[in-house]
Amino acid sequence: MGKIKDEVDVICEHKAxxxxxxxxxxxxxxxxxxxxxxxxxxxxxxxxxxFTTEDGVYITSNTYLFECMIIAMNTKRIIRLYYEPSTKPKWRLGI
Structure with missing residues (x-):
């Protein structure tokens, strides 16, 4: 099971x-x-x-789930970002 961070700031682009x-x-x-x-x-x-993700986060049809690639300590890593705008408009990070 992955580690979840509930306090995450995300800069994103909203398209038309x-x-x-x-x-x-x-x-x-x-x-x-x-x-x-x-x-x-x-x-x-x-x-x-x-469904419930490998991080233990319960996903509904209103949840945005992104698998993102970052570079941490010169290594490519895949992380997961969760965003549910309807009930809790905040981002969460799955490591």
Whole structure:
């Protein structure tokens, strides 16, 4: 099971068709310092109905789920960003 961070700042682009493109993220680490990453690539996971992800996050049809590639310590990593605008308009990060 992955680790979830509930306090994540995300810079994203909202397109005219309503789609969202995540571009950059920032979160506070265990030492109270911010870590910032540019998103090098992403894939939006389309509707599969309701399910629970490998991070333990319950997904509904209203949840946006993005699998994003970042570079952390000179290594490519895949992270997951969750956004549910209807009930809790905040971003969550699955590592």
């Amino acid at each position: 068709d309503g789609s969202i493109i995540p571009m950059r993220l920032r979160f506070m680490d265990e030492n109270g310092e911010y870590e910032t990453y540019n998103i090098k690539g992403y894939r939006q996971v389309k509707d599969k109905g309701t």
